[in-house]
Amino acid sequence: MVKDLSIQLFGLTLRNPVIAASGTFGFGTGFDFDVNAIGGIALKGTTAEARPGNPCPRVADCTAGMLNSVGLENPGIEVLVREKVPALREIYSGVVIANIGGFSAEEYAFCCTRADESEGIDIIELNISCPNVHAGGAVLGSDAVATAGVVRAARKTVRRKPLVVKLSPNVTDIAAIGRICEKEGADGLTVANTFLGMRIDLKTGKPVLANTFGGFSGPAIFPLALRAVWQVSHACGIPVIGCGGVSSGKDVMEMMMAGASAVQVGAASIRNPRACITIINELACMKK
Amino acid sequence: MKTMDYTILENRCIARQVFRLVLAADTADFEPGGEFVNLALDGFFLRRPLSVCDSAPGRLTLLYKVAGEGTEALRGMTPGMRLNLLTGLGKAFDASRCERRALLVGGGLGAAPLYPLCRELAAAGKEMTVVLGFGSAEDIVLENEFRALCPDTRIVTMDGSAGTAGLVTDALKELSPAFDFYYTCGPAVMMRAVCAQLGTNGQASLEERMGCGAGYCWCCTCKTTGGPRRTCTDGPVFDADKIVW
Incomplete structure (x- = not known):
């Protein structure tokens, strides 16, 4: 018998608590599995207009993780609402989360309006924590007034x-930022985005990433x-979606x-x- | 894209810091296609992209140069050990773009992905000139393999220790070989010069640091006249006139 791993989140049913994180699963199409x-x-x-991102190299290998500086x-x-979401909907019936980036409150609002109108999108995740853009992103997310x-x-x-805010971990008090989001009406919080980091090439003495800094992610x-996750979920009354270095079913359980x-x-x-499939299978074997 | 476990059959030094890795697929008749594979190594988070030098049902040959910690670890692996590969990645060179006579220009390990192309062109009865550039005689790879397919294979070394001395662009100037379509793979600085010299009727295989290798992380974007493109999925082979160097 297949174990029921389903959960309820914002009134939606998810087959299991595992969500592919933004930026690491493209637009959900082109994979060789279901x-x-x-x-x-x-x-x-996604932002209001198309963006070319940062110069390459924008990825670096690290011990137990990686740096990226894709830059949105x-x-x-x-294109997201007209092409990418309908294409995903042809093959996917699970919960679709649009991740919205931006450089001003107006831009976020514009993108949110379009995403809110899109039939194929179930949840809107506000990305106020991208570490790879020099304005907006984490600059907004680390400032209480700008976040609000x-x-x-x-x-x-x-x-x-449902409106979820994806928080930056590169702040002094992440729970305080979480509380501000809750006060402004967020339905949930994704905790968290990548940690700001860097690598230097020993041969050249120069940063590996063309952008100097990047977001560090992975098991580390x-x-x-x-x-x-502990801090925010204990400080806030809205659901928290954990994110950061999860690589096994055990990690999922621990985060929950x-x-x-x-x-x-x-x-x-x-x-x-x-990875998501493997983790879900591990979870199915573990869950009581 | 397909993940597949392979067993190492051979991992042998064939030139200075260059190794030939011959792998057997778990599925005997599996042949991935594509231009490159992304190989997982224990102890390293990101996979390493390596271009496919030769493939047959259930079998894969890759060349790699020891250039960092990952390839250093790969060098130490022995026959019988197993590797997980993400296979069938990237768009390969398009042999059909050549009508009668092709020019293949390789630099260093850039010769590797030109080899299956050379075989395809030879099988299609196309005439060819192959120009392969290396730093020195001890860096030369695949010379005999190319020569067996294409008698007009020229070797160029920067230090003059084998073949013609100089850069491939010097040799191309001197030879001015006839061609209706060219294909190039090697260091970016070489390909840029080759494309500038040979014009728009060609394809080049770009290289960039990669994340997933399969088009869903956007870490390896390159610039083209049509806007940013993913090197791993929209390329790595691009038309010469579309590349913004």
Whole structure:
């Protein structure tokens, strides 16, 4: 018998608590396996207009993880709602999360309006934590006043769908930022995005990433993300989606014990495209 | 894209810091296609992309140069050990673009992905000139293999220790071989010069640091006249006139 791993989140049923994290699973298409086994898919972060992203190299290998400085390369919100979401909907019946990036409260609001109107999108995840853009992103997400402004603007436009805010871990008090989001009407929080890091090439003495810094993800950050999930879920009354270094069914269980209602899998999919499937299978064997 | 476990049959040094890795697939008749594979190594988070030098049902030959910690670890692996590969990645060179006479220009390990192309062109009865550039005589790879398919194979070394001395662009200037379509793979600086010299009727295989290798992380974007493209999935082979160097 197939074990029931389903969960309820914002009134939606997820087949299991595993969600492919934004930026690590493209737009959910082109894989050589059935993605329907995955509880939710968070699409690549999208802005109002298409963006080319940062110069290469924008990825670096690290012990137990990786750095990326993609810098929100994306085709823009119109292509997302008109092409990417319908294409995914042809093959996927699970929960689809649109990840919305931006550089101003107005831009977030514009993208949220379009995403809120899109039939194929179930949840809107506000990315106020991209570490790879020099304005907006984490700059907004690490400032209490700016965070409040962005969430307020988004909340006004997102009327039909749950609004989740993806927090930056690169802050002094992540729980305080979480509480601000909750106060401004967020339905949930994704905790958290990547940690700002860098590598230097020993041969040249120069940073490996063309952007100097990048977001660090992978198994190495799991205890850091777990701590953040614990802090935020104990400080806030809205559901927390854990994210950071999850690579096994055990990690999922641990994050849920820390207070997460669902768990995102990110960097693990970069090493192994089937990581979510493997983790769900592990979970099925573990869950009591 | 397909993940497949392979067993190492051979991992042998064939030139200075260059190794030939011959692998047997778990599924005997599996042949991945594509331009490259992305290979997982224990102890390293990101996979390593390596271009396919030769493939047959159930069998894969890759060449790699020891250039960092990952390839250093790969060098130490022995026959019988197992590797997990993400296979069938990238668009390969398009042999059909050549009508009668092809020019293949390789630099260093860039010779590797040109080899299956050379075989395809030879099988299609196309005439060819192959120009392969290396730093020195001890860096030369695949010379005999190319020569067996294409008698007009020229070797160029920067230090003059084998073949013609100089850069491939010097040799191309001197030879001015006839061709209706060219194909190039090697260091970016070489390909850029080759494309500038030979014009728009060709294809080049780009290289970039990669994350997933399969088009879903957007870590390896390159610039083209049509906007940013994923090196791993939209390429790595691009038309020369579309590349923004």
